[in-house]
Amino acid sequence: MLIDLTGNTALVTGSTQGIGAAIASGLARAGARVAVNGRTEASVADAVERLSRQDPGTRFVSAPGDIATDEGAERVVGAVPRVDILVNNLGIFGAEDALTISDDEWRRYFEVNVLSAVRMIRSYLPGMMERSWGRVQNIASDSAVVIPAEMIHYGMSKTALLAVSRGFAKEAAGTGVTVNSVIAGPTHTGGVEDFVYELVDKDLPWDEAQRAFMREHRPQSLIQRLIEPDEIANMVVYLSSAFASATTGGAVRVDGGYVDSILP
Template identity: 50%
Template sequence: MDLQLTGKTAFISGSSQGIGYATARALAGEGADVILNGRDPAKVEDAVETLRRAVPGVAVSGLPADFSVAEDVERLCEQIPAVDILVNNVGLFELKPFELISDDDWRLYFEVNVLSGVRLARRLMPGMLDRGWGRIVFVSSESGVDIPANMIHYGTSKTAMLSVGNGLAKLTRGAAVTVNSVLGGPTYSDGVARTVKALAGARSVTEDEMKAAIIGTNATSLLGRFIEPFEIANAVTFLASPVASAINGSAVRVDGGALTTVL
């Protein structure tokens, strides 16, 4: 299927690695020019060079910014050009008992996981509406629907992200602009891999054994394994394309069947 993305330009937050980088690569592979983003300028530049080598023929650039730092966000919003596609992917996650989640932790998670998308949409969505075409995709999580007891702050921030995406979609009536979310399931991103390796070391088991044990605790998973970043990226890329024109205001599940609801 031709996703008709040649000539489009996309900005993907949190895209120097993991799901964000996989999304940038998928978009570039379909002919879109991409702008990468991450906290570390050196890692962003490395990701830009890697993607340029992997997908020659499209424009690849980078804009580093830390979404937990107000000055960085303000600078980014001044530098970011008009784009056709905005992928709100940047996010934090951690396992933490509820009683240990401080007010500062709550603020940080909403600052990065929720307000990043709010600020970028506020900057970029008016131009999409003026030009008559655009795509905004929020990379949320099944944890925003089924809140994990061991990371309530993360799950709650992902619920808020879904609400923002649904509300923004209502502003697009009659325009060829769509706003959707992807409900990713347990994905073996770089951050998850680091957590799994740490847990494996602490319990003196192999990484594969730790992965199997974690997935084994998820009794509802139909996939029976971690999702790979490119599998989330493929869904995001489809939603970002012209061929997904009739999907708007939706939360599309790429959760490996972890959620048990019909819808």
């Protein structure tokens, strides 16, 4: 399957590292011009330089701005007025006792993980609909379906993101624009390494710590390992293509079989 996204502009939020950077790289290798987003100009500039060096011949542009705020979202839209492929990847996570999560923390997770995506969709979906083509993807999580006891505030935000995706898919019905969620399973990123060491013995070497984490905290995984970011990116690139024109309003799983259900 040859996927060619030449002529399309993509925006990947929260793409200076981790899953977002892998998605940005995958879309660029498929021919898209990719806007890299992060909160600061310095972090975005560093990421653009690194991604360009990693994949010579690809095209990246800078789109700094904290999209968890109205002002930051406006700054990003000002930098990239037209987007054909929108990937809402920005998200925060962390373990916390359910009975001690403050109201402010609940609000913060909703603002960053849900409303940031809504802001971007409101900004770019109308143009996609007018042009009769576009792709919107919201990066969700297995935690949207299997709520983790150690971070129910995070699970709540990702469940909400599934509803946001389905609702905006209905708004775009019949226009040629697709809106989907991608349910990512436990994925190997720097932030996840820190999270793993919050839950297992900090003195364990990484390979042993990873195995212990999957065995003790994610035993449902059928691949019995953390997913690599490029594996998430592969699904995003496919959903961004013409090959996925009949896939919309869905929650597509790249979870290593973690969710023990035939459907999300």
